[in-house]
Amino acid sequence: MALGIDFISENHQLIFYGIFVIICTCTILHLSLRSFEVHSKLDRSNEFIEMGRKRPKRPKTASTSNSEWASMRELEFYKKLYFKLQNLEEHPEIIPIARQVFLALLSEALEDYSKAPNTNILSMKHFDKGELALFLQSHQDNVTDQYHHYISRRQSGGQRALFQDHQEAEDWLRKIAPLKLVDGAWLGHLNKITMPFSLRPIVKETWQVFTEELGNGNRDQHHVKIFEDLLREFEPDLPSPTTKSILHPRYKLGNLKYWRAAVAQLIVSLFPCEFFPEILGFNMHFESLQLDTMQAAKELPEVHLDAYYFLLHVSIDNGHSGHAAMAMEGVAHYIQHISETEGGVAAETAWRRIQAGYVFSEWQFRNDSQVTNIFARLNDSAPDKLEPKVLSIFSSKIQAAHRLHCGSRVKIGKRSLAEWLEPESFLAEEWQNEFLQSLSTCKPWVYPGNSQRSKLAQELRWGGKMYGAFTKSELEIFELWINSMGSDQPHFYYSFIDSNPHAQFHIPRTMNLNMSESKVLATRDENFETAASIPSGRCCLLESFVYSPGRTTDAIGCAVVRFLRAQSGFDEEDSNVTGIDEPRTAENGGIVEFGLEMIRRASLPTPQSLYNLLSHWPSEFAMNMLSLSSSPIRNFGVLLGMSMAFLELQEMVSESSDSSLLSPKSGERLASLARRQYLCLQICLQDIPTGDERRVDFGRGYDMAKAEIKKCFSQEV
Known part of the structure; x- marks a missing residue:
């Protein structure tokens, strides 16, 4: 058949189509778009932010503290974020908020750890693989030493550490459940075709950790499925972690710490092109040995519960050939790559970003269930945006409060409260600005960044002398303003990674698709739904199907995992994981590597990325595919059909005798992957x-x- 031969011609457009079908259509069906830019205003998602500001209904007990109220409000925020991040197809509006949450929590973690850098990974000022290996080994030695003392204490008749009986064990498992039910999600968005082609070997070895978390497509070995089975020993009606039902309090799952840690897992890989080093750092910590995992493996059988989920993680995360070793190798390979391609200064910045990701993971477990004032850290809660709202509140109270404070001796700055609230004076804009400036620095009435400690806020709450003077929403705005002052948290991350004045913070250029560019590719009763209207950074034909681990525990999900493994060039699945022994050579590449080989054999410039490729050879059909595939659940049937058609093209190319397409060895391997x-x-x-x-x-x-x-x-040529 000459079909696969004739298209190599002087006509570059035809060359493009042949190559593109292989690299971007037939085999890179998992194309993805660039995530929303920072410019995306949170205004579009005010409904979600307002949800976070609305407090839960107050219990009848009068003993609920202000810190408990704040904790309850933040808990509800993270629970709803947890649901929407696992259902991005239906909730694309959450992406810009997720990015701000990520930056806010990452910055807070870095700020906390920077106060004592000599006690954590920040003590390693420069990357050195040997020093890193010693650091990670020291962490493991510390954990195993603690476990040794724990076993000695238990053998001497000491009590269990995590729980004392079966009921307490159930309670403990329910508490940690939100985190375990998204196991692997910190790598869920990583394997994207929009990543630079030069990073594919590093992406592949890191993404292998994710597929092994998903049992490599074996349902019985799927980590989330194993944990779900454990929970169903005492909660037989447990819903899927991807559904809204999982948030219902009847299941008694999680607390603020674990819902927040689960959200951290879900957001850390959401922007792989922008935060790849942070993902590598997060992965390196998260795959390290943890004491409670070892203790749970021992204690659960003692109260007649299956401990295999925890035994599995003690073994598969080992530092010799398991996930911990793979994570460290991925970091070392990335630093080497950056050093060789961008230079030493860029490598130093990359190392600090890896440290940031490591700290972000570790902080989730050190940081207990305290409130992080997340609402005040989001962009639309910045002080300058809240000041007009606060002034509006005080202005609206002037007439009602006139002369009520004349007996008060409280002074705010150089004036008494009664003087500040004099109606005619307060009309002047200069007066208002001076009042707000004086109030913001007047302790103990206002402690910038801490509304719980601020006496004025206390007086406005239940039990205070001015309870009822402010409505619920007014008090919340006032507290947000206090909490937002003196804390421009997201910028702490940028200052941390760019402390070297010569270092540059680089975000790879990636693809973007606006709603106006979307196309409808098919119709069903004049109203066929596609992903065309959803701009996203998660776009791919089948890859986006697996970003939420809880969606891959059934037969279809497991099959898609194996399909993507084959496309990426992984070895055929076995009952045992290959771990660090997985071949990494070019001969064991996947479909993308075959596409790049065809481009080289056609004597065309090798593209650096998909963006680079489509900039030179635009393809409306490729963009339409991207648009359609950004909703892999809704459009699953269409994407499956397209995958089958392009699979036939792979088979045709693999059978071609034309050596200008692929080498004989590559052709054989392509045929094997296609099967x-x-x-x-x-x-x-x-x-x-x-x-x-x-x-x-x-x-x-x-x-x-x-x-x-x-x-x-x-x-025609």
């Missing part, structure tokens, strides 16, 4: 019931892709 992908797609199809509209969509997707492929090859 594995085919089996996975068949499993997906078989699991879709007869009559399900996804079967109809499968045909539509297949026909669309086949038509495009045919168009590529039918053009």
Whole structure:
């Protein structure tokens, strides 16, 4: 068949189509778009922020403290964020908020750790692989020493450390459940085609940790599934962690610490192009040995509960060939890559960013269930944005408060409170600004950054002399203003990673797709839904299907995991994990590597990224595919059909005798990977019931892709 041969011609457009179909359409079906820019204003998501500001209904008891109220409010915020981050297809508006939450928490963690840098990873001022290995070994030695003392104490008749009986064990498992039910999510968005091609080997070895967390597509070995089975020993009706039902208080899951830590897992990989070093650092800490994991492995069987989830993590996370070792190697390879391609200064900055990610993970477990004032740290709660609202509140109280404070001896700055609130004087803008400036520095009435300690806020709450003078929403705005002062937290992260005046903070240029650029590729009753209207940074045909681990525990989810492993060039799955022994050579590459090989054999410049490729050879169909695939759940049938059509093209190329396409060895490997992908797609199809509209969509997707492929090859040279 000459079909795969004739398209290598002087016509660069035809060359592009042939290569593009392989690299971007047939095999890189998991294309993704660049995440929203910082410019995305949180105004569009005011509803979600307001949710966080609305306090839960107050219990009848009068003993609830102000700190407990703040904790309850923040808890509800993280629970709803937890749900929306696992359902991004339906809630794309949460992405800019998630980015701000990530920066705020990351900055707070760094600020806390920077106060005593000699006691943590920040003591390593410069990267050295040997020194890093010693640091990580020291951490493990510390954990194993503690475990040794724990075992000695237990053998001497000491009590359990985590719980004392079966009921307490259930309570403990419920508490940590939000974190365990998203196990692996910190790498869920990592394996994106929008990442620079030069980083693919490092991305691949890191993403392997994620697939092993998902059991490499084996349902019985899926970490979230194993933990769900453990919970269902005493909570048989436990819903999926991707549903809103999981948030219901009847299940008694989590506390503020663990809901927040779970959200941290879900957001850390949400922007892989922008925060790749931070992901590597987070991964390196999260895969290290933890004392409570070892204690749980011993104590759960003693109260007649299955401990295999914890035993699994003691072994698979080992520092010799397991996830801990793989994580450290990924960091070392990344620093080496940056040093060779961008120089020593860039490598120093990259190391600090890796440290930041490590600190972010470790901080989640050191930082107990205290409030972090997250609302005040979000962009639309900055002091300068809240000041007009605070002034408006005081202005509205002037007439009602006139002369009520004439007996008060309280002074704010150089005037008494009664003088400040004199109606005619308060009309002047200069007067108002001076009042707010004086109030913001007047202790003990206002402690910048701490509304709980501020006496004026205390007086406005229940039990205070002015309780009822401010409405709930007015008091919340006033507290947000206090908490936001003197704390521009997100900037602490940037100052931390860019402390060297010569270092540059670099964000790789990636693709973006606006709503106005979206196209509808198919119709169903004149109203076929596509992802065309959702701008996102999660776009890919099948890869975005797996970012939430709880969505991959069934037959289809596991098949998709195996499909993506085959596309990435991983070895065929076995009952045992390959760990650090997984081949990393070019000969063991995946579909992207074959596409790049074809480009080199065609004597064309090797693109640095997908953005670079499409900048030179624009493709409307590629952009339409990106748009459609950003909703992999809604459009699963269409994407499955397109995958099957492009899989046939892979098979055709692998069977071609034209050596200008692929080397014989690459052709054989492509054929092997194509067979594995085919089996996975068949499993997906078989699991879709007869009559399900996804079967109809499968045909539509297949026909669309086949038509495009045919168009590529039918053009005359």
